Amino acid sequence: MADKQEYRMAELAERAGITVRTLRFYRERGLLAPPRREGRIAWYDDHHLARLRTIAALLERGHTLSGIAELAEALDHGRDVADLLGVAPPTEEEPVRLTPEELAARFEGEVTPENLAAALDLGYLGTDGDEIVHISRRLLDVSSALVREGIPLAEVLSAGARVRQHADALADLFTDLIVRHGPEENLHRLRPLARSVVEAELSLALDRRVRERKEGEQGED
DNA sequence: ATTCTTACA
DNA sequence: TGTAAGGA
Known part of the structure; x- marks a missing residue:
């Protein structure tokens, strides 16, 4: 599927369905890895092409270029984060x-x-x-x-x-709460709310620990 | 002449 | 993002 083929700017741009200017634009924004340079010529490979396709897909989904730029970094460290955003909601x-x-x-x-x-x-x-x-x-x-x-x-x-145990307990709590007061389909829709609550509470709990420790120091000295 | 970059709009 | 001008 993915040969070790290489493309020059114009060819890559054509395959990706964008203009050469846009290609350069993406590169300036750090959305694309630098091409292999052979003197004057810039050689791009299938990785670049895949990235451009990903960018196009994300733009289709309404993502902003700067948002994609942030994700680009993650893309470079992780493997296939591409579909993580839209294709794999479960x-x-x-x-x-x-x-x-x-x-x-x-x-x-x-x-x-x-x-x-x-x-x-x-x-x-x-x-x-x-x-x-x-x-x-x-x-x-x-x-x-x-x-x-x-x-x-x-x-x-x-x-x-141990975290797993607590997470299971929290998931049980939310599932029960939501299902008891509405259709089961709400589980999927309200999932982000459950996540937010846990994140916020954990944040506050950590704040309290930091504060307690600081007070403890002062009291001991 | 070709391929790419810079600079300006 | 298009395009004109210019370096290699």
Whole structure:
């Protein structure tokens, strides 16, 4: 499907259904990776073409160029965030496929058999042939960030398990509340509200902890 | 002559 | 975003 073909500006623009000027415009906005330069000529490949198609699709959906620019960064770090925005509303979590090597690289030295088993048990990880699938890019990113901060992966995983319990309880609460007072279809529509409530409350709760700790310091000194 | 960039509208 | 002008 995707050959190792390369295109010059005009050809790429034509295939993407835009003008050369627009192509340059996108590049200036950081929406497109720099092309391979061969002296005077700029060579683009299928990655660029795919990106342009993505941009076009997002524009169709009413996204602004600057909004897309923000997402472009995420696109460069993650894999296929493209359809995450419109094509996959059932869940906002995108699975990530990665090789065992890539996984090991993300959690330097922490990918022990024990941790692997724990992650599999939690359902964070699954396997698909030789590849490993993480259920959520966000969770993957966060956990590797925490490990990078010096927190042992084993503890990150057990914390994840506890968060899972609370999340289930919250989901039960909202589901019950919504379904008890309206059609079940509301579940999908009101989902963002549930998310907002939890996010806001967590924010406030963290604020309280910060405040309590500060007062504690002053009292002790 | 061709391919791309710069600058201006 | 189009286009004219100019560098390589």
